Amino acid sequence: MxxxxxxxxxxxxxxxxxxxxxxxxxxxxxxxxxxxxxxxxxxxxxxxxxxxxxxxxxxxxxAEIPTSELRELLQEVEKMYRIEAENFTEGFIHIAEKIEPYVASLPYRYESARLLELYSRSLYYAKKEGWQVPLSKAEEMYEGLHLMNNSADIHMFRSTLKFNEHRYHESLAMIQESRKSFEARDVVLDSLKKLDFDFVEAILYFAIGDDEDAVRIINEAVEYSKEHQIFYKMNDLYRVMSFHAILKNDQQMKDYYVHKLRLFAEFSDDEKITITLDLLEAHYLNSFTHEYEKAEAVVDRNLEKYKEDEISQFFLEKGKALYGQGRSEEALGWLKRHKIWEFLHHPYDLAMNYEKDAYMALIYEQQGQHELAVEHARIAKENILPMPELPYKKFILDVYRQIGNLHK
Missing domain, CATH: 1.10.260.40 (lambda repressor-like DNA-binding domains)
Structure with missing residues (x-):
């Protein structure tokens, strides 16, 4: 300083x-x-x-820390945090180190509360101790300054922590209690924050297997967005509904939401939406319609166009497409390259990724490597058991029983 x-x-x-x-x-x-x-x-x-x-x-x-210096620091770390939140790299520790010298001397103002919040979040993502106290101080400061939308962000972050521990029912209860607490105090959150709460609550309903309430909330959020001409969460809402349609094997609904998303991607010039849609399409062709050659074509188009770190999730679909075409040796190589992203926590995302070990078990069994087949079948089974009743669960448990029966 x-x-x-x-x-x-x-x-x-x-x-x-x-x-x-x-x-x-x-x-x-x-x-x-x-x-x-x-x-x-x-x-x-x-x-x-x-x-x-x-x-x-x-x-x-x-002033111990002048306003100008505080604003410059916040501007710098906001930029750093956006980059890290996008890539989930090791840079969170650098953000914490930037803010730490100021923590004990921060004055009572918005910039201080936001710095404390970013400090806490960065410590958490960097897997460091001591993130709870600055988060509570940030919330107290936001509340005292009547910055209720910022306070609501902290409520959602706390709910997310339970979600990251796969304690989905607790996470949902927390987000619902937060909404009630704001309503009880006659706090009116802005439209963007309302849509944030809607989206989080909907994906948590999906996580516990309550599809009816999840779909209801998403439909209400879509109608609210259209009525108020707010496109802030449309990408996320349509994306979740696309995946839900795939799980229900409802091609008409899938095509409807994918079409909406492609229009949105074109409108917003967002290449990441296009990548996500191609991944969903390859997944649908592999796991639901079993059109493996078409799936491989979608995968290869992306492998040729983008860097490996941008599309590593396609490795699993490449392996599945090759296995479906009887090219097991090639498939195994791609499956081995696939890594489950450590920040995936929703059952939808986890369950589709857990298919990897089931496919590897099938290939190892074909190759006569029985111990490896049994080991990967067991890994897939243990991963999928806590998950809701999704199509992947039946496939993985069927593979486990198949491999087990072969070795009795």
Whole structure:
């Protein structure tokens, strides 16, 4: 953090003033130089004079952390956090290190609350201890400043932590209790925050197998978005409904939502939506209609166009497509390359990824590697057992029984 002298020097240079110009008739150039180099402390009279010459309030100079410095820090770490949240890399620890020197001295204002929130989230994602206290301080500060939308973000984050532990019922109960608490206090959240709550609640209903309530909430959110001309969550809402349609093997509904998403991708020029849609299409062709050559064509189109780290989820679908065409040896190579992304926590995402070990078990059995076949069948079974009754569960358990029966 800057010293008082460093702060004065920085402001002087920002305003294009020389030492002599800032000193004016009220200070000597030499005394101002000593103050800027922290070799002399200005009197209150001198401090008021310097602040007046810099055209700022003297309290801005006296503040332990000046507002300008706080805003610059927040702007920097917001940018860093957006990048890390997009890629989930190791950079969260660098964000925490940037904020940590300020934590004990943050004044009571929005910038401080947001820095505490980002500090807490970064510690959590970096798997470091001590993230709970700054999160509580951030929430307390938001509430005191009547920044209820920001407080709502913290409520959703806490619910997400339970979700990440696969405690889906607890996560849903927390998000519902949060909504009730805001309503009880007559807090009106803005439209974007309302849609955030709708989306989180819907995917949690899907996670516990309550499709009816999930679909109801999503339909209400879509209608609300259309009525208010808000497109903020349309991508997420349509994407979830597309996947739900695939799980129900409802081609008409799938095609409807995929069409909507492709229009949205074109409208927003968002390439990531196109990648997601291609992944869903390859998955549908492999696991539901068993059109393996078509699935491979969709996969290969993406493998040729994008970098490997952008499309690693396609490796599983490539392996499944090759296995379906009887090219087991090639399939095994692609399946081995597939890694389950550590930030996947929804049963839909996890269950489709757990198919990997079942396919590997089938291939190892074909190759006569019986112990490996049994091991991967067991891994797939143990992973899928806690999941809701999805099509993947039947497939994986059938493979487990098949491999087990062969070795009795």
């Amino acid at each position: 800057e010293t008082l002298g460093e702060r004065i020097r920085k402001l002087r240079k920002e305003k294009g003033l020389t030492l002599e110009a800032l000193a004016g008739s009220g200070l000597t150039k030499g005394m101002l130089s000593l103050i800027e180099n922290s070799k002399a402390n200005p009197s209150m009279e001198s401090l008021s004079y310097i602040a007046e010459r810099l055209d700022i309030d003297k309290n801005e100079l006296l």
